[in-house]
Amino acid sequence: MCQLLGMNCAKPTDITFSFRGFSQRAGITSDHCDGFGIGFFEGKACRVFIDSQSAVQSPVAEFIRNYPIKSKNVISHIRKATQGKITFENAHPFVRELWGRHWIFAHNGHLHGFTPKLAGRFLPVGNTDSEYAFCYILDRLVERFGYAEPAIQDVFDALEDIVPEIAEHGTFNFCMSNGQALFSYAVTKLHWTVREYPFRPARLIDLDLEIDFSQHTTPEDRVAVIATEPLTNNEMWTAFEPGELRLFEHGRPIRTAQTFIQRLVDEAIDPSLRRITQADIY
Numbered sequence: 001m002c003q004l005l006g007m008n009c010a011k012p013t014d015i016t017f018s019f020r021g022f023s024q025r026a027g028i029t030s031d032h033c034d035g036f037g038i039g040f041f042e043g044k045a046c047r048v049f050i051d052s053q054s055a056v057q058s059p060v061a062e063f064i065r066n067y068p069i070k071s072k073n074v075i076s077h078i079r080k081a082t083q084g085k086i087t088f089e090n091a092h093p094f095v096r097e098l099w100g101r102h103w104i105f106a107h108n109g110h111l112h113g114f115t116p117k118l119a120g121r122f123l124p125v126g127n128t129d130s131e132y133a134f135c136y137i138l139d140r141l142v143e144r145f146g147y148a149e150p151a152i153q154d155v156f157d158a159l160e161d162i163v164p165e166i167a168e169h170g171t172f173n174f175c176m177s178n179g180q181a182l183f184s185y186a187v188t189k190l191h192w193t194v195r196e197y198p199f200r201p202a203r204l205i206d207l208d209l210e211i212d213f214s215q216h217t218t219p220e221d222r223v224a225v226i227a228t229e230p231l232t233n234n235e236m237w238t239a240f241e242p243g244e245l246r247l248f249e250h251g252r253p254i255r256t257a258q259t260f261i262q263r264l265v266d267e268a269i270d271p272s273l274r275r276i277t278q279a280d281i282y
Contacts, residue, residue: 002092002108003030004190005076006175006226008182010251013223014068015040017211019076021204021231023065026055026078029206035091036061037106038076040069041179044101050091054078073177077106089126093175094134096122098141099149103178105134108228109171109187119143130174133166137176152181156247156255159183163245164259175226181249184226186240187261191230193237194252196222202232222251 005022007015019038026036036058037050047069055061055078077092092106107130114129114136121142122135140162141155150158155178166172167187176183184190195202199213199221226248230237240246247255 002077002079002106003228004106004108004173004175004226005074005228005231006177006182006184006248007071007074008177008224008226008248008251009072010222011220012070012072013221014070015074015076016065016068017202017204017209018225018227018231020065020209021206022076022227023055023061023078024206025229026061028056035079035088036077037091037093038064038074039093039095039104039177040071041073041102041104041177042071044179046095046102046104046179048093048095048104050088050093052088052091073179073182075104075106075175075177075182077108087126090128090131092130094125094131096134096138098138098178099147101149101178101180103138103176105137105174105176106130107133108173108189111166111169111172114166114169133172133174134176136166137162152247152249153255156183156245156257159185159245160257160259164243164261167243167259167261173228181247182224182226183245183247184240185245185259187242189228190226190240191228191237192224192226192240192246192248192253193230193232193235194222194224195235196251201234203234204231205229205233206231224248224251224253 035052036055039048051058093104111129119139122138124131173186197219201212203210243259
């Protein structure tokens, strides 16, 4: 399986500290070694850096660890392949244009038999279930709204309907952003925290590193961090509930919804129907 990292901020912020700890899971503190990627928004456009090498070995990842690119929305991913070859085109996050701005998407999980027909505007470049799901989400958004850009809240409403369809096919944890906000969804494992005034020190779990954010921030700063597993051991992290969809904007969670997933209900009634393995969860 893979791991996700997302950041949504009130003001442009660098992700160096969190990414340093997160990238250790690509071969040092865990075995997510099958590629990595990270996307930084600047307005409507996104810089995306991806590599089929692990985030421990990749020179691109080393650059990110030491270069404080500032952004209001960031998504990163370290891959442990379950579907699709270990190639450049299968590295997350994936990027597409919709309504005149970039959208990026990264997924943790494994989808079984998810192959609905795509409309043709958005097609996978690689061969992962993740990229296929992303193309399907964008297809459904165009089907619902046409080519007039909807409000963020309307996109959230649409995702409430779309994502449970996909989650019926297995583990579907994701982060998605269009540069205005960050959408996150979890079936199994995802956590979030908010760093805001008065800022305090934070200590990484995966690396012997601590930073006192009060020395580097202003009262106007606020940062929401989303990760598969908590990155620090002295901050309060909140776990997503199964089937929970969250919208982050301006560095805080502003909306949440609990989506209905029939598969989880069926599995609770009859464990023989269970399609999520221990590997999917951990």
